[in-house]
Amino acid sequence: MRKWMKCLVVMELIALLSTVLVACGAPAPTIEQPSVPNGLTATLPKKEGKMVYQKVQLTNKQADGYIIPLGSVNIVCVVTDVGMVGCGAFDVIALDAFGYPAVRVKSTSGNHIASIDDLLVGVVKDANTEAAKLGINIGMSGREALDRL
16 A cells, blocks of 8 residues: 555656646656665766656665756655655645655755755654654654654
8 A cells, every 4th residue: 555655656746847847848857866885875966857766775774765856956855665755845734635644854954955865864844644643753854754654
């Protein structure tokens, strides 16, 4: 059951990006997986319009990280087998209706979340009811939240 939820989140990301790109007349995104040793995260390549996928090593498992560049900002999220942690572009409360644990993180540097690393060190700003049931609280780091998902 959780696999279809993960697919739903990824499909929503792609639909959001596709809608924005079509409105701007840009080509559809392609997925790129950077080579990263030992589960370390990579920085966003300087290639306009390409969605970046990378594995993210957590304490007890791996998760899937996505970075979607949209002009001067990025949509960033990490999806586990249980739920997701994302940047401010996500409506985590809406995902409650599907029983899907979701968390929104804000940057600790004052800048926008631009990378997976920013998301991991960021601070939880919002957590939906399902995420709160898993012990995720406002103020914990993105990595701490992901370790509970």
